[in-house]
Amino acid sequence: MTTFQEAWYRGRLMKALMTVEHMGYASSRWRLVCAFTMVVSIAVSISYGAAPIWAGDGDDLRRQLDTMRSDLDSIKQDVQEIRKILEQARGRAKEGPVEAIVSIDDDPMMGNRNAQLTLIEFSDYHCPFCRRFFTQTFPKIKSNYIDTGKVRYVFRDYPLDAIHPHARKAAETAHCAQEQGKYWEMHDAIFESKDRGVPDLNKLGHKLGLDVARLDGCVDSGKYGKEIEKDYQDGTLAGVTGTPGFFLGLTRKGATIEGTLISGAQPFARFTKLFDALLASQNARQ
Structure with missing residues (x-):
């Protein structure tokens, strides 16, 4: 993933997170589903756009696969961060009205x-x-x-x-x-x-x-x-x-x-x- 593509992805991710946090009327579970769906859809578009699998030698293919694995690991961490934020919001809701x-x-x-x-x-x-x-x-x-x-x-x-x-x-x-x-x-x-x-x-x-x-x-x-x-x-x-x-x-x-x-x-x-x-x-x- 290039620096530009990573910046674009991070920007899309933050916009997705803000949008989900914006959904104050929805349940925590539904917001989590929306967040996960957004992140996965962004991830798929980035992965295929940034590292297409094309016919090349074995070393090139391995490098591409390693890059995609690294990207997916990063995405998993982002999903976990979103999960923590939404779980905290749900915890506040359980504590009673603010x-x-x-x-x-x-x-x-x-x-x-x-x-x-x-x-x-x-x-x-x-x-x-x-x-x-x-x-x-x-x-x-x-x-x-x-x-x-x-x-x-x-x-x-x-x-x-x-x-x-x-x-x-x-x-x-x-x-x-x-x-x-x-x-x-x-x-x-x-x-x-x-x-x-x-x-x-x-x-x-x-x-x-x-x-x-x-x-x-x-x-x-x-x-x-x-x-x-x-x-x-x-x-x-x-x-x-x-x-x-x-x-x-x-x-x-x-x-x-x-x-x-x-x-x-x-x-x-x-x-x-x-x-x-x-x-x-x-x-x-x-």
Whole structure:
């Protein structure tokens, strides 16, 4: 395997691993199967592409076979590393729900500030599961819980740079749109857009009637880079390992909540069960 081919393989492997880790809604066993399948498929393509068996002398053939054996040994080690990561994730799940003190920071908020419950989402604009939540589940949460004053919703950025290289720039664009009073409009437009490139964000600004020169200047300045990185670090420290990740807890004074982690694009029924149980518990105490 050449240096270039090895680098390409490693890159494909890391992307496969990130994709599997991204599948927060799936069982550990299913994620392991997916990981193994991805690695094997990559391995087969690499092995046959990097070391084809062709008619040659015996020494050449032996060298090719030795190279393939070495490659397969390396692949086995990678599979074992993936297995360890997923087993650790399954072990954390067995330990019970993850609870953490999570800051709402000064991030965009929707709903009544004094609502009984707070839902904080850590999300990536280019994550397909985040988009699924946005299109299928969030509208129901908004109409049934946010608009009725039961839940306040906070959006925090968690861009997965390794697999979504433009997601961080999308987050910066949304924050810059906030300066012109259109954060949520840009937020929605990015999730609804099928385009994922940076120039397409500029087009969204035009469609929303923003001062595009001002928007571009804000994005190019990188002024919201630290804010987005703080979101990412806060999410990681709280226990977020993929997107979307949510923390649900009782609203309290100050800028934090004590929340329980909800991983993955869960269906509306799951959120309903959690919301209603927490609301009932809180009302029973009053």
